[in-house]
Amino acid sequence: MSKFVELFCDVDDFCKVFIPQWCKQLLEDGTRKRQKEGQREGQMTTYEIMTIVVSFHMSHYRDFKNYSLGYVSLVYKNAFPNLLSYTQFIEVMPRVIVPICAYFTSLKGKPSGYEFIDSSSIKVCHNIRIPRHKTFDGIAQRGKGTMGWFYGFKLHLVVNHHGEIVAAKVTTANVHDTQPVRELAEGLTDKLYGDKGYLSKALEADLLDKGVSLITTVRKNMKAKATSLWDRAMLSRRYIIETINDQLKNISYIEHSRHRSMNGFMLNLLAGLVANCLKENKPNLNLTDVELNSMIIA
Structure with missing residues (x-):
């Protein structure tokens, strides 16, 4: 219960700062007309809705209806x-997509100089139901991952060695892993570690111009690259981002096949990312000062 209260207070504090600025921006843009101050009687506040949505992804429940009612x-x-x-409640949930997105941005970690990048499949239905699937018809695409073909989207993540999410982007499943890297690498420094799916001389050169060294594994039919002992050790620790992807799916529950709209999908994904950011015990490489100093010397 204490975690629920902590979440409620944190979301409330965030909304007290964000909501007035957001409303002011909407008024200046002409997106919405001026309304009376305060919340209409009988209407839930934005921070109340956000708290319930995010807390669901921090719970052991796997169905929002049971969580809400039970x-x-x-x-x-x-x-x-x-x-x-x-x-x-289901009808008003989409209105908190923008605040939750901004909340996630405020919770993201800072680049540490040792980042890991990976993508994860987000399936929206079983393969045998693809021809009958209507919710994401014309939006979702077929893609192929390590576990075979799937229908849906990809979540591209960059995490630091503390296990904190630094950047995230959603694409359709048919987008190659290298395509969103340039955008995700904005603001990064020093090293970015990825698997062989990120092999690209052009991408490596572009990132190097921005001060980021892309370090990847190689395919079996390729010659081994000259890689420092530190980089080889860090490549062997890519399990940190794989663990985070696993936790997002199995604990924060960002993947399921019951979506009824794109808004619902995005809200579910963002709330799951927020829940992961708020986890107390994140995967951590626990690099010692001696290890970090050896990296600087190398």
């Missing part, structure tokens, strides 16, 4: 005086 409505009914019914 947990929030029973345990926290008094904490949310304007708590909506499940059907009403």
